[in-house]
Amino acid sequence: MFQWNEKYSVGIQVVDVQHKELFKLLNKLLEAMKQGYASNVTNEIIMELEKYAVLHFQKEEFFFHRFSFSGTEEHIREHQHFIQKVTSLKADLKSGKIIISFELLNFLKDWIDHHILIVDKQYSECFKQNGLQ
Ligand SMILES: [Fe+2]
DSSP states (O other): OOOOOGGGOOSOHHHHHHHHHHHHHHHHHHHHHHHTOHHHHHHHHHHHHHHHHHHHHHHHHHHHHHTTOTTHHHHHHHHHHHHHHHHHHHHHHHTTOOOOHHHHHHHHHHIIIIIIIIIGGGGHHHHHHTTOO
């Protein structure tokens, strides 16, 4: 299990709730890999990731603009990379290429370790100063 804990908190509740959803997806994949049926869930997980990305990034980016967050441009670029990766994985699946579950797993783990743990925290202060909690 890849457990969400306080170190992943960006200190903003609505964001943390959404980040926990990503952990759920990661664990679903991990569990399937352990049981040996990962190929059955990769498709579903990629679809879920696509939905997740749209909703979650929209929310963050809405606040960036509203609060004139100084790191907006750079941050949005990272979101775009995430979406590009998911789109390319989806295309791979569609063309019959078998997605290696490890690739997907590592992609999600890296995202959590780099984006959630480091990049997302950069807006915490700005969001708090603007009244979010
Ligand atoms: Fe973000």
